[in-house]
Amino acid sequence: MVLLSVIVVIGLYFLLSRSLPDYDKTISVSGITSQVEIVHDNANVPHVFAGNDADVFFGLGYAHAQDRLWQMTMLRRTVQGRLSEVFGPRTLNIDKALRRFDLYGAAVKSVEVQDARTRAALTAYAAGVNARLQDINNAALGRGAPEMFVFSNPIAPWRPADSIAIIKLMAVQLSAHLEHEVLYARTSLQLDDAARLADIMPLDPSSGIAALPEYASLWPGAEFPVLAAKTDTRQDPLSPFQKRAFAGASNAWAAAPARSAAGGTLLANDPHLGFTAPGIWYLARLELSSGGVIGGTIPGVPTIMTGRSASLGWGLTASHMDDQDVFIEKVNPDNAGEYLTPDGYKPFVTQKSIIRIKDADPVTLTRRWTDNGPVLPGSHYNLGHVTPSGHVASVSWTALSPTDTTMSAAIALLYSKTIDEALEAGERYVTPSQNLTLVDQNKIALKTIGAMPRRSADHESKGRLPSRGWIAANRWQGISPYSANPEFISPAGGLLGNTNNKTVDRPFPLHVSFVWGDTQRVHRWRKLMQSREVHTRDSFIEAQLDTVSFTARSLLPLIGADLWFTGESAPEGTPERQRQRALQLLSDWNGEMSEHRPEPLIYAAWLRAVQDRLIRDQLGPLADEFPHPEPIFIERVYRDVDGASAWCDIKLSSPVETCTDIARLALDDALIWINERYGSALESLRWGDAHQATHDHPVLGEVPVLRYFVNIQQSTSGGDNTLLRGLTSGSGEDPFHNVHGAGYRGVYDFADPDSSVFITATGQSGHFLSRHYDDLAQLWRRGEYIPMSLDPELARAAAVGVTVLKPVAE
Known part of the structure; x- marks a missing residue:
């Protein structure tokens, strides 16, 4: 048996290592x-050189397929709605949702609207991917990836539309307004006091936007069916659909020469996405006719998404632009094939789509569209909870555009040498909307790019709630001009930045968004930037790796105001004594979310328990949709803003609880949970034991034994609201696992461009037997970087290999 086991292991290794x-x-x-x-x-970063630009893109396609073929094919299958052909019924709901959006169909149509240079790049890139596929077939290279032995479905040739579709798939991961609208409506229907809606789902405190109507007031006398079963497309690791808290975040900041110690511009960028193994980012350098370009790419896409050339640097952050709207469509009671429009009833546009399923019969899906967009069933996004009987829900979304020129904008950015040229390129960007932070040799700029829907000033819900689709004023009026997108060029202070915070305070309909991704990190960023007259590459790195929580510093004095240093001494082993020890630790803490300290765990568990205590009695099961503490909500409650302290009274109990009662009870809840999970020795707790970064393989990560080889887990500092952002899962057995953060970090110094640095969270290879699968992971965890140089000789020094592709002789 031992001999047989050894033979099997050797045989498997031989097959997989091919x-x-x-x-x-x-x-x-x-x-x-x-x-x-x-x-x-x-570091296995490919530097691609060729005689012309088309061949450079060909080389990038070949390199992507060398290292990330499985990841590329999964991204393509996901956006096509064809996962079930590989994984069976498990992924059927994901396929159904993506087929209804038909993002891949929109990508196919969008190929023809790209400019000639972009079409050439897409074609050459696809040819490079296909050349690697041909190489795998000719040389029997183990199907190209280890996963292909388990899931041996044929791989179709790569097409230009596939690359555009992956960009649209990123829009799925970065968009949360659809879910937010539905949750806002559900919460409105659940609360007895409509005034409390502004507490639990608050606008940014600096907002001057007027209150919105109660959702129920739009539907007097209507019944909202509560579905016994819902389709949750977000739980499977293969799903691109994210809970609203995970819908994208990022940091970027820039300094003009006057604020730089070396006299050159500076730029730092770290885009945040869900962690996987391998990560979504792939480092590469392209030597184009316009010069070298280096930075982070996404496998399947022939461009540098965030990076620099010799004269221009660019970074991306999620803009949180409101680019989605839910419409409630009234179905003709006499003809279920029609819906109401401002001009009367009109037939749905319908189309059949067949989903093939491994080891099961195929499913035929009937897709329906209205003028506003695709119709989604009530089981998706919990839409059934907010859709009155006799109605259906449809969605307008900029990602559905069949004339999407985002790829042309991204390719044009590679060739831009100045901020003005980059801003001109950004006009063609459609989706997903981003804040583009730019630096060239002389100045800095920030511009929101992406199509901004034009809404009527008379829109009844202003796009924050699902609205009636047959009212003309609720419908989109096209796209706003590019000039309406927020723009900041060469500010007087010489510093620019974005932590997904609110960028402009403009009245609806030019408001950009009601929902911004950050109200907390920006305070710490502002302090770090303004604490120095001039900055350096290293000070930008320090800010990127900063773990001090402004949220902890501002909220702990509020929720513990009546608990600090009060109460009589309690004997050892009692809950009171444990509470006093916890409060003593927190009173001496500076808010640094260090992986080595106990205070961050006590603080995080307490804050989580406080929010649950505040909302559970009023929201019931809906409280599960708020897995992360909302700092503004908790601040409103403990400062009693507009009567928000009413949340502290538990409605179902006879006594009238105070906010101090809730704070004390929540601290006991937190300590009981900590004691059960980590023991009662508070001083020996480590935040990093709970805050493990989980870079899990989406497919093999749950397989016994194998998961120890394919998953990458690390103790990490930071938290939900620190600049070194490590967003916690918020639920399950490990609510503080770090599941969403900076998969890429880059800092660019244009006083000495070749001193620029970057890093990714895992490694370049997607092959778990490769040493490059996780060789960057420990550097990333420790806050270290690798050189980001365009010097070809530096790339050749100690290179792990040089792949030469020669044209076939005619």
Whole structure:
């Protein structure tokens, strides 16, 4: 048995290792006109050189397929709604949702509207991917990835539309307004006191936007069916649909030469997405006719999404622009195939779509569209809870555009040398909306890019609640001009930045959004930026890695105001004594969310328990939709803003509880949970034991034994509201696992561009037997970086291999 086991292990290793890329080889391929050289530096970052730009994009496609073929095919299958062909009924609901949106169909149509340079890049990139597929087939290279042995479905050739579709898939991950509208409506229906809605789902405190109507007032006498079962497309690791808290975040800041110690512009960027193994980011350098470009790419997409050239740097943060609206459509009671429009009833546009399912019969899906967009069933996004009987819900969304020129904007950015050229390129960007932070040799700028829906000033819910689709004033009036998007160029203070905070305070309909991603990190960022007259690359790195929680510093004095240093001494082993020890630790704490300290865990557990105590009695099961403490809500309650302290009284109990009672009870709840999970020795707790960064393989990460090889877990500092953001899961057995954060970090110094640095959270390879699968992970965890240089000789020094692609002789 031992011998047989050894033989099996050796055989498996041989089969799986066949797909490990050989970076040091020369092959002849068709589809190029010049020799392509891919130099893999000592961190396995490919530097692609060729005789023309098309062949450079070909080389990038080949490199992506070398290292991330499985990831690319899964991204494509996901956006196509074809996961069930591989994984069976488990992913059927994900496929149904994506088929209804038909993002891939919109991507196919969008190919023709790209400019000639972009179409050439897409075609060349696809040819590079397909050349790697051909190489795998010809040389029997283990199907290209270890996962292909378990899931052996054929791989279709790569097409230009596939790359555009992956950008649209990113819009799925970064968009949360649809879910937020539904939750806002559900919460409105649940609360007895409508005034309390402004507490639990608050606007940014600096907002001057007027109150919105109660959702029920739009539907006098209507019945809202509560579904016994709902379709949750967010739980599966393969799902691109995110809970609203995970819908995208990021940091970016820039300094003008006058605020830089070395006299050159500075830029730091760390986009935040859900953690996976491998991560979504892939580092690369392209040597184009306009010069070298280096930064973070997404496998499947032929461009540098965030990075720099010799003269321009750019970074992305989620803008949280309101680019989605839910419409409630009235179905004709006499003809279920029609819906009401401002001009009367009109037939739904319908289309059949067949979903093939592994080991099961195929399912035929009937897709329906209204003028406003695709119709979604009530089981998706909990829409059934807010859709009156006799109605259906549809969705307007900029990502559904069949004339999406986002890819052309991204390619044009590669060739831009100045901020003015980059801003011009951004006009073609459609989705997902981003804040584009730019620096060139002389100035800095920030511009919101992406299509901003134009809404009527008479819109009845202002886009924050689902609205009636047959009222003309509720419908989109097209797209606002690019000039209406927020823009900041060369500010007088010489500093620009965004932590997903509110960027403008404009009245509806030019408000950009009701829902911004950050009200907390921006305070710490402002303090760090203004505490120095001039900045350096290292001070930008310090800010990027900062773990001090402004939220902890501001909320702890509020919720513990009547608990600090009060009460009589209690004997050891009693709850009172444990509470006193916890309060003593927190009173001496500076708010730093260090992985090595106990206070962050006590604070995080207490805050979580406080919110649950405040909302559970009024919201019931709906409280589960608020898994992360909302700092503004808790502050409103403990400052009694507009009567918000009413949340402290538990409605179902006879006594009238105070906010101090809730704080004390919640602290006891938190300590009981900590004692059961980590023990009663508070001083020996480590935040990092709870705040493990979980880079899990979306498919193999749950397989016994194998998960220890494919998942990457690390003790980390930071938290939900620190600049070194590590958003916690908020639910389950490990509510403080770090599941969403900076998968890429880059800091660019244009006083000495080759001193710029970057890093990703895992490694370059998607092959778990490769040493490059996780070789960057520990550097990332420790806050270290690797050089981001355009010096070709530095790339060749200690390179792990050079792949040479030669054109096939005619």
